[in-house]
Amino acid sequence: MEFEGKLAIVTGAASGIGLAVTRLLVQRGARVAACDLALDGLNALSAELGAAIVPLQADLAESAQVEPMVAEAIEKLGGLNILINNAGIGSLARATDLSFEEWRKVMAVDLDAVFLASRAAMPALAATKGNIVCTGSISGIAADYSFPAYNAAKAGLLGLVRNLAIDYARDDVRVNAVSPGYTATPLTNRSSQAVRDAFIAAVPMRRPAAPEEIAEVIAFMASDRASYVTGQNFVADGGISAHTGQPDIIALYKSARQAS
Numbered sequence: 014m015e016f017e018g019k020l021a022i023v024t025g026a027a028s029g030i031g032l033a034v035t036r037l038l039v040q041r042g043a044r045v046a047a048c049d050l051a052l053d054g055l056n057a058l059s060a061e062l063g064a065a066i067v068p069l070q071a072d073l074a075e076s077a078q079v080e081p082m083v084a085e086a087i088e089k090l091g092g093l094n095i096l097i098n099n100a101g102i103g104s105l106a107r108a109t110d111l112s113f114e115e116w117r118k119v120m121a122v123d124l125d126a127v128f129l130a131s132r133a134a135m136p137a138l139a140a141t142k143g144n145i146v147c148t149g150s151i152s153g154i155a156a157d158y159s160f161p162a163y164n165a166a167k168a169g170l171l172g173l174v175r176n177l178a179i180d181y182a183r184d185d186v187r188v189n190a191v192s193p194g195y196t197a198t199p200l201t202n203r204s205s206q207a208v209r210d211a212f213i214a215a216v217p218m219r220r221p222a223a224p225e226e227i228a229e230v231i232a233f234m235a236s237d238r239a240s241y242v243t244g245q246n247f248v249a250d251g252g253i254s255a256h257t258g259q260p261d262i263i264a265l266y267k268s269a270r271q272a273s
């Protein structure tokens with residue numbers, strides 16, 4: 014099996030993309046230290062996957078909790094091959110309506126925790142020639158309306174990934190990002206049907222990703238099959254970022270003809 018005997022940390026493991034990654038790594042032979050804020054989600058994960066999971070409750074918005082979480086994971090697992098920095102949050106407000114506290118919280122979870130966890134894990138990863146995969150977002154490569162903190166944090170994450178990749182290449186640690194587009198997870202499923210339809214209409218493939226489809230890309234980047242890939246951002250977005258944003262002219266002509 015691809016990840017037989019591998020030891021991994023996954024943050025945000027109790028839901029959505031992190032849950033799909035955790036299941037996939039375990040199915041393919043890994044033991045996973047599953048970190049999340051949600052204790053009930055971690056309990057459900059342990060009930061499902063048993064001894065393959067080391068549940069670790071931590072609030073990654075609290076910077077002081079990040080390094081102890083990584084240290085405990087490495088101690089309980091007995092080493093580390095893979096760190097998946099996946100936990101993330103967003104906030105919806107234009108800059109003039111966004112409090113500094115909300116800005117800081119998004120930065121703390123989406124960027125500070127990635128820095129702190131990666132820094133703490135680096136010696137153990139160097140010892141195993143391991144790797145880091147960070148869940149970015151297409152919101153890190155272009156902007157969205159009313160997403161200032163999320164856009165900034167996810168763009169910053171890509172810069173951090175590139176830096177860590179070149180600085181630790183000499184230690185044989187690879188560092189990459191996977192940037193999903195619109196993915197059907199509890200995070201996005203909370204929106205109204207009208208909002209979900211509008212998101213889907215913006216995707217050339219006309220559907221959201223399933224979390225398992227993003228997990229496959231993350232697993233590839235974390236596997237030996239990507240052994241010469243470092244400092245990269247693998248976008249899996251159903252074609253959104255390939256589109257200029259300009260209208261489908263023939264579709265517009267057709268609907269105008271039907272209306273007349």
Ligand SMILES: NC(=O)c1ccc[n+]([C@@H]2O[C@H](COP(=O)([O-])OP(=O)(O)OC[C@H]3O[C@@H](n4cnc5c(N)ncnc54)[C@H](O)[C@@H]3O)[C@@H](O)[C@H]2O)c1
Nearest residue numbers: 025028029030049050072073074100101150195196198200
């Ligand atoms: N769903 C999408 O459309 C989408 C698109 C692009 C990128 N992403 C990114 O994918 C990642 C996962 O998102 P998801 O859609 O699976 O979200 P989700 O809300 O389903 O899962 C996120 C998990 O992270 C945990 N978490 C949140 N804050 C935490 C904290 N402070 N400490 C510890 N754990 C915390 C939550 O409890 C939850 O279990 C995020 O980084 C997100 O930005 C998601």
